[in-house]
Amino acid sequence: MRARMHRRNARGFTLIEILVVVAIVGVLSAAMLLSVSLTGRDRELEKESDRLDALLGYAREQAELQTREYGVMFQDDGYTFLTYDTQRDRWRRVSEDDALDTRQLPDGLELSLVVDGRAVVLTRPKDATDLTPQVILYSGGDLTSFSATVARISPARSVTITVDDKNQIVEQDLVEQKP
Numbered sequence: 001m002r003a004r005m006h007r008r009n010a011r012g013f014t015l016i017e018i019l020v021v022v023a024i025v026g027v028l029s030a031a032m033l034l035s036v037s038l039t040g041r042d043r044e045l046e047k048e049s050d051r052l053d054a055l056l057g058y059a060r061e062q063a064e065l066q067t068r069e070y071g072v073m074f075q076d077d078g079y080t081f082l083t084y085d086t087q088r089d090r091w092r093r094v095s096e097d098d099a100l101d102t103r104q105l106p107d108g109l110e111l112s113l114v115v116d117g118r119a120v121v122l123t124r125p126k127d128a129t130d131l132t133p134q135v136i137l138y139s140g141g142d143l144t145s146f147s148a149t150v151a152r153i154s155p156a157r158s159v160t161i162t163v164d165d166k167n168q169i170v171e172q173d174l175v176e177q178k179p
Contacts, residue, residue, distance in 0.1 A: 042157050044106055046174065049150045049159035051103070052079070053171040056137070056161065059100060060169070063137045070094070071133025074113045074148065076122040078104040082133050091131045105150070114147040142167060 056072070059081055063070040069084040071091060081100035082091045094100040105111065113120040115134050135144045143163060151158035156177035164170045 042152060042174065045109060045150060045152050045157055045159060048105055048109055049161065049171060052148065052150060053161050053169060055081070055100065055103075056169050060137045060141070060143060062097070062100075063139050064141050067139045069139055070100075070137040072135040072137070073131060073133045074111055074120070074122050074135070076110050076112075078102065079111065080131075082131055091133060093131065108154075109150060109152055112149045112151065116145050143169075 059070045059072070068086075071082040071084070073080045073082055073091075080102040081094045083094050084090075085092050093102070111122060113122055113134060120134055135146045135148075137143045145163050147160055147162040149158050149160045157174060158177075159174050160172045162170055162172065
């Protein structure tokens, strides 16, 4: 008799109890996920804007160290670093430094550019042979006045990289446009 009572008390969980626990865990997970995504964090956008900022600074340092001009040719979906070849009297892609390879933005992100206060149309044919940069990093440390924005269309978020009045490259905080 005692063994029977002991078995009844040690049966385990019922299916309904397990389903209730799973539902509670699911609701808590969804709430955490929503709270994290609603804070304005966009790791991919931040990563790409940080990369562009760092590469611009690096290319600027290289221009000064090597005493030659570097340039950046922006497209709506990426950017290419160029250097001026004085022997051939034209711009060419930087091939001797892997850090300055052509970069493509991940799907969902795009670039826009303003140079000297005017918006620049960035759509170019993919097979274009014209390698003229919109932004030039001079060997003396100066650079073209520009504002490059890395943006996500949906939801509308962006990070802008500009040149301040002290000729420094500045990455601004993430901005989220309200619908």
